[in-house]
Amino acid sequence: MIPNSTRFLSDLHELRQFGAAGVGKGVVRPAYSAADIAARAWLAGKFEEAGLPPHYDPMGSLFGLADGPSILLGSHSDTQPEGGWLDGALGVIAALEVARAAKEAGGPAVSVVSFQDEEGRFGVTTGSAVWSGSLSLEDADKLTDRDGATLAEARAAMPTASAFVDPSRFTGFIEMHIEQGPWLDEAGEAVGVVTDIVGIRDMRITFEGEQNHAGTTPMHLRRDAFQALGAFNAAINERFRNVVTPQTVWTIGHVKLHPDAHSIVPGSATFSMQWRDRDSTRLARMEEVIREAATQVAREQGVRVSFGQMLGLEPVQMDAKLRGVLEESAEQSAARSWRKMPSGALHDATNVSRHMPVAMLFVPSINGISHAFEEDTSEADLITGLEVLAGAVAQLG
Amino acid sequence: MIPNSTRFLSDLHELRQFGAAGVGKGVVRPAYSAADIAARAWLAGKFEEAGLPPHYDPMGSLFGLADGPSILLGSHSDTQPEGGWLDGALGVIAALEVARAAKEAGGPAVSVVSFQDEEGRFGVTTGSAVWSGSLSLEDADKLTDRDGATLAEARAAMPTASAFVDPSRFTGFIEMHIEQGPWLDEAGEAVGVVTDIVGIRDMRITFEGEQNHAGTTPMHLRRDAFQALGAFNAAINERFRNVVTPQTVWTIGHVKLHPDAHSIVPGSATFSMQWRDRDSTRLARMEEVIREAATQVAREQGVRVSFGQMLGLEPVQMDAKLRGVLEESAEQSAARSWRKMPSGALHDATNVSRHMPVAMLFVPSINGISHAFEEDTSEADLITGLEVLAGAVAQLG
Numbered sequence: 001m002i003p004n005s006t007r008f009l010s011d012l013h014e015l016r017q018f019g020a021a022g023v024g025k026g027v028v029r030p031a032y033s034a035a036d037i038a039a040r041a042w043l044a045g046k047f048e049e050a051g052l053p054p055h056y057d058p059m060g061s062l063f064g065l066a067d068g069p070s071i072l073l074g075s076h077s078d079t080q081p082e083g084g085w086l087d088g089a090l091g092v093i094a095a096l097e098v099a100r101a102a103k104e105a106g107g108p109a110v111s112v113v114s115f116q117d118e119e120g121r122f123g124v125t126t127g128s129a130v131w132s133g134s135l136s137l138e139d140a141d142k143l144t145d146r147d148g149a150t151l152a153e154a155r156a157a158m159p160t161a162s163a164f165v166d167p168s169r170f171t172g173f174i175e176m177h178i179e180q181g182p183w184l185d186e187a188g189e190a191v192g193v194v195t196d197i198v199g200i201r202d203m204r205i206t207f208e209g210e211q212n213h214a215g216t217t218p219m220h221l222r223r224d225a226f227q228a229l230g231a232f233n234a235a236i237n238e239r240f241r242n243v244v245t246p247q248t249v250w251t252i253g254h255v256k257l258h259p260d261a262h263s264i265v266p267g268s269a270t271f272s273m274q275w276r277d278r279d280s281t282r283l284a285r286m287e288e289v290i291r292e293a294a295t296q297v298a299r300e301q302g303v304r305v306s307f308g309q310m311l312g313l314e315p316v317q318m319d320a321k322l323r324g325v326l327e328e329s330a331e332q333s334a335a336r337s338w339r340k341m342p343s344g345a346l347h348d349a350t351n352v353s354r355h356m357p358v359a360m361l362f363v364p365s366i367n368g369i370s371h372a373f374e375e376d377t378s379e380a381d382l383i384t385g386l387e388v389l390a391g392a393v394a395q396l397g
Numbered sequence: 398m399i400p401n402s403t404r405f406l407s408d409l410h411e412l413r414q415f416g417a418a419g420v421g422k423g424v425v426r427p428a429y430s431a432a433d434i435a436a437r438a439w440l441a442g443k444f445e446e447a448g449l450p451p452h453y454d455p456m457g458s459l460f461g462l463a464d465g466p467s468i469l470l471g472s473h474s475d476t477q478p479e480g481g482w483l484d485g486a487l488g489v490i491a492a493l494e495v496a497r498a499a500k501e502a503g504g505p506a507v508s509v510v511s512f513q514d515e516e517g518r519f520g521v522t523t524g525s526a527v528w529s530g531s532l533s534l535e536d537a538d539k540l541t542d543r544d545g546a547t548l549a550e551a552r553a554a555m556p557t558a559s560a561f562v563d564p565s566r567f568t569g570f571i572e573m574h575i576e577q578g579p580w581l582d583e584a585g586e587a588v589g590v591v592t593d594i595v596g597i598r599d600m601r602i603t604f605e606g607e608q609n610h611a612g613t614t615p616m617h618l619r620r621d622a623f624q625a626l627g628a629f630n631a632a633i634n635e636r637f638r639n640v641v642t643p644q645t646v647w648t649i650g651h652v653k654l655h656p657d658a659h660s661i662v663p664g665s666a667t668f669s670m671q672w673r674d675r676d677s678t679r680l681a682r683m684e685e686v687i688r689e690a691a692t693q694v695a696r697e698q699g700v701r702v703s704f705g706q707m708l709g710l711e712p713v714q715m716d717a718k719l720r721g722v723l724e725e726s727a728e729q730s731a732a733r734s735w736r737k738m739p740s741g742a743l744h745d746a747t748n749v750s751r752h753m754p755v756a757m758l759f760v761p762s763i764n765g766i767s768h769a770f771e772e773d774t775s776e777a778d779l780i781t782g783l784e785v786l787a788g789a790v791a792q793l794g
Contacts, residue, residue, distance in 0.1 A: 081656045082608070120660060146657070181613035198612065202659055211479070213768045214648040215595065215673050216578035216741040221765075226630075226649055233627045251611035252623055254657050259478050260543070262599055262650050262669040263517060264768045272659040276612050344613040368618075371610045371661045 001098075001105035003390040005383045008097040011046065012382070015039060015077065015093060016085040025085040026373025031078035031117035031126070032060065032154035039077050040158070043092065043114055050100045052112060056160050058137060060116040061127040063165050064099065070109035071396055072170040072356075073098055073389070075177055076118030076127070076348060084178075084375025088118055090363070090382065091176040098390045108397035111170065115348045122151040124202055124311045128351035131164060134313075146254065167355035171396075172322055175349045176361045176389050178377055182368030183341060190384045191338035192362035193326045198247075199283050199315035200346050202274040204254075204308035205294055207232070209301070211259065211267025223302045225269035226257055231301065235293040243285050247344065250275040250286070278315050278342060313350045319357030322392075326361055329391030334384050345370075361389055398495075398502035400787040402780045405494040408443065409779070412436060412474065412490060413482040422482040423770025428475040428514035428523070429457065429551035436474050437555070440489065440511055447497050449509060452562060455534060457513040457555050458524040460562050461496065467506035468793055469567040469753075470495055470786070472574055473515030473524070473745060481575075481772020485515055487760070487779065488573040495787045505794035508567065512745045519548040521599055521708045525748035528561060531710075543651065564752035568793075569719055572746045573758045573786050575774055579765030580738060587781045588735035589759035590723045595644075596680050596712035597743045599671040601651075601705035602691055604629070606698070608656065608664025620699045622666035623654055628698065632690040640682050644741065647672040647683070675712050675739060710747045716754030719789075723756055726788030731781050742767075758786055 019028045019035030029035040040062050044054035047064030055063045062077075075091025092114045099110040116127030122143040129135040141152035179185075184192050209223035233252060240250065254272040275286050291307065298305035330338040341362065349358040363385035366376045416425045416432030426432040437459050441451035444461030452460045459474075472488025489511045496507040513524030519540040526532040538549035576582075581589050606620035630649060637647065651669035672683050688704065695702035727735040738759065746755040760782035763773045 080661060081658055082661075179613070180610045181615075182618065200612070211769045212766060213577045213742060214650055214671060215597070215646060215743060216576070216765070216767070217646070218578075218643065219646055220643070221579065224648075226652065227634075230627055230630045233624075234631055237624075246615065246617070249612060249614070249616055251621075251660075251662060253611055253654070253659050253661050253663055255623065255652050255654050257650070257652050260651050261478055261768075262671050263648070264477060264479075264650050265648060266650055267769070274611055274659050345610060346612055368613070369609060370613070371658075372608045372664070 001101040001390055001394050003097045003101040003386050005386060008093060008386055009379065009382070011096065012089065012093045015042070015089050018042065019079065021082070021373055023373045025376060027079050027083050027085050028081065029079040029083065030081055031119060031121045032157060036078050037158045040114065043077060046096055047112060050096060051103060052099060055165060057131060057164050058160050058162060059127045059130050060155050060158050060160055061131060062114045064112040065165065066109040066111045068109060069169060069171055070111040071393060072111045072113055072173045074113035075115070075175050077114040078117055078119050080119050080371045082373055084370055084372065086178045086375060086377055087370060088177065090178060094176045094386050094389055097386060098393055101390055102393060108393065110393060118348055121145050122154070124200060124313060125346060125348050125351055126151065128348035132351035132354040134351055134354060170356050172319065172357040173349060173352045174322060174359050174361065174389065174392065175347055176385055177347060178365045178370060179362040180345045180365050180370035184362060184364035185366055185368055189337050189339055190334040190364065190381050191330045191388050192341045193323060193330055193338065194318050194343045194360035194362060195340050196278060196318060197316045197343040197347055197350050198276045198278050199280055199313055200274065200276045201283050201287060201310060201312040202272065203310040204270055205273050206268060206270040206306045207298060207303045208268045209266065209303040212265045214263045214265050217265055222265050225266040225303060228297050228301045228303045229255070229269045229271060231297045232294050235297060236290060239289045239293060240286065243282065243289060248277045248282065249344065276344065280314055313346060316350045316353045318359045322357050322359030325392040325395040326359055326388065328395065329388045332391055333387040361385060398498040398787055398791050400494050400498040400783050402783060405490060405783055406776065406779070408493065409486065409490045412439070412486050415439065416476065418479070418770055420770045422773060424476050424480050424482050425478065426476040426480065427478055428516060428518045429554060433475050434555045437511065440474060443493055444509060447493060448500055449496060453557050454528060454561050455557050455559060456524045456527050457552050457557050458528060459511045461509040462562070463506040463508045465506060466566060466568055467508040468790060469508045469510055469570045471510035472572050474511040475514055475516050477516050477768045479770060481767055481769065483575045483772060483774055484767060485574065487575060491573045491783050491786055494783060495790055498787055499790060505790065507790060515745055518542050521597060521710060522743060522745050522748055523548065525745035529748035529751045531748055531751060567753050569716065569754040570746060570749045571719060571756050571758065571786065571789065572744055573782055574744060575762045575767060576759040577742045577762050577767035581759060581761035582763055582765055586734050586736055587731040587761065587778050588727045588785050589738045590720060590727055590735065591715050591740045591757035591759060592737050593675060593715060594713045594740040594744055594747050595673045595675050596677055596710055597671065597673045598680050598684060598707060598709040599669065600707040601667055602670050603665060603667040603703045604695060604700045605665045606663065606700040609662045611660045611662050614662055619662050621662050622700060623663040625694050625698045625700045626652070626666045626668060628694045629691050632694060633687060636686045636690060637683065640679065640686060645674045645679065646741070673741065677711055710743060713747045713750045715756045719754050719756030722789040722792045723758055723785065725792065726785045729788055730784040758782060
């Protein structure tokens with residue numbers, strides 16, 4: 001089959017218009033936002049044109065379904081609060097183009113998906129987590145975003161069906177995505193075939209101290225929630241040294257103080273704690289360090305600590321057969337310009353692996369930048385990635 | 398003269414209804430909010446009734462003016478985002494009651510004021526700073542609150558005159574206020590006569606690093622703005638040890654990360670840095686430590702640092718004569734139950750001292766709590782404070 005790279009690039013740029021940030025190719029299209037819902041309506045039309053009847057599942061994940069058994073391709077079309085134009089959108093449009101090319105070539109049968117809330121406005125890869133059964137719809141509905149909105153309220157704003165698509169109709173899942181890291185770009189390579197996806201843990205932690213006057217409360221009498229956060233951050237940075245590998249990462253990306261005023265000793269500090277690694281045992285050891293450090297800091301500083309619900313996904317190995325066809329196809333389309341590599345980023349493929357064989361394909365991220373307006377990939381690399389994906393699917397026919 | 402404590406307490410509770418938080422006696426009445434503007438309109442009516450023609454100056458500070466030369470009493474009626482019912486409101490209503498009692502007694506002449514934005518939504522004691530000339534109206538208009546609103550926009554929402562009141566019509570200024578600290582309450586004393594007010598410095602600092610993916614960006618390649626803040630906080634806590642006294646305080650009360658998401662390495666961190674001390678030299682030395690530490694952390698972590706405009710007020714001695722009459726009056730109304738003490742909190746009296754003799758009177762804060770809904774003072778202490786203020790003013794007659 002021969003994918004049409006012009007049609008592929010044109011659709012990719014058209015999708016970028018939904019939530020265009022007006023800064024470079026940046027996009028603001030968080031899950032369930034008006035821009036996200038409009039983009040999915042546009043995608044549903046494209047699926048229809050391609051002869052793939054569109055189906056919104058109860059979470060708002062959008063499928064384009066081939067008749068009978070098929071390979072499932074896709075990713076997600078929602079973005080971070082400040083995202084790039086490719087991220088998950090690339091995998092969705094590449095899937096659409098390969099499905100069209102396969103139909104034109106008389107097979108094999110290809111279905112397409114854009115999962116909802118991969119970027120975790122409410123949880124972690126929420127749409128595929130519910131579809132795969134690792135999170136119940138009831139529990140998902142109770143999740144809240146940073147502003148306190150519930151997922152139940154958010155999904156009520158878009159078209160959804162009452163029924164989930166039966167995973168058994170799919171023979172496997174291949175997700176094409178940007179690397180989101182520096183390695184392919186630094187090496188000048190065009191393609192990465194993923195060996196495994198790291199596991200992730202994510203929770204909110206709150207320190208509650210005593211809100212008081214910033215001029216009249218002596219330092220030795222303060223129970224300052226921000227100072228507790230500072231001590232906690234220093235403690236885990238120190239203690240992780242004996243636990244982590246150079247590939248392990250951890251991040252405090254969200255902080256909310258209360259009442260958040262210059263002249264008031266902060267009464268509470270709520271923050272996000274996220275950590276990732278290829279080894280479940282290490283993830284669990286890091287959780288112990290986090291809980292011990294937070295509890296000790298709270299005791300030493302006379303504040304209370306509380307831990308939110310922990311969301312997480314286990315590390316996952318890619319399927320040997322699907323990996324094999326991707327490696328063969330990469331060698332054909334990008335000889336000596338591809339590598340095998342782990343994924344440091346989380347992807348919907350992790351959830352989907354509960355029900356079928358999964359594999360992933362990476363293209364380079366310029367300067368390793370993603371989750372930012374500056375995110376980009378050269379057109380040549382985008383097209384090479386499309387060809388590798390199409391070549392792999394052709395071998396499955 | 399005999400102040401009417403019933404009338405005083407009743408007015409104090411009536412004022413509390415403007416912006417009542419519904420939590421204990423808590424009040425939410427920030428400067429220029431609808432509740433603040435309504436409270437000032439109510440006060441203007443009270444001044445009118447008391448035979449004190451009301452005058453809003455260009456900043457929205459509200460005066461009740463006696464004919465000819467007079468002593469000025471008062472404080473402020475705006476509150477913190479989460480404030481108590483007394484704070485500045487106590488000094489305004491006590492001033493109103495003493496002015497009424499003085500009129501009934503045939504003198505002396507007393508004027509009353511409620512300054513605008515003492516709590517620093519836009520700056521630091523902004524209303525009295527502009528009135529005293531330490532900040533120009535033009536510069537004040539450019540100040541912004543945490544949400545980016547300008548003071549020019551805020552003051553346009555309330556009635557203001559084009560003319561400032563001439564400070565030379567006042568022979569001095571006495572401000573009654575809650576202590577906002579633990580000392581009087583712990584000692585079981587009723588009244589504090591202030592000897593001096595600490596100086597304050599306040600600025601916003603921003604670290605700018607590189608926003609990136611929290612899963613694929615190795616720790617050693619990160620330029621994490623929150624980690625820079627953590628290192629800065631640890632550095633000043635350590636270095637201040639050799640600079641400060643047990644009375645010195647410093648606070649990081651406001652923190653804003655960008656984009657503030659779980660899965661993104663923070664690209665920027667903007668935070669408030671405020672410090673207070675009785676000694677200008679020490680305040681300056683602390684500023685050096687802050688700028689040096691922030692610059693060093695920025696260099697070490699590969700981020701950029703920028704410093705906002707520094708707002709500040711110098712330490713101020715209270716006027717000997719006014720202090721004397723307050724001490725005499727305290728000895729009469731609260732024999733052996735009062736003390737001389739410094740003010741750790743900043744007050745409008747600091748600005749007013751540029752133009753006239755100033756003095757201050759404190760009543761206890763239960764458990765030293767203020768700038769919180771729980772702030773309170775016993776009725777007996779409120780009334781004793783009122784009597785001490787009235788007695789002092791009577792001696793000036």
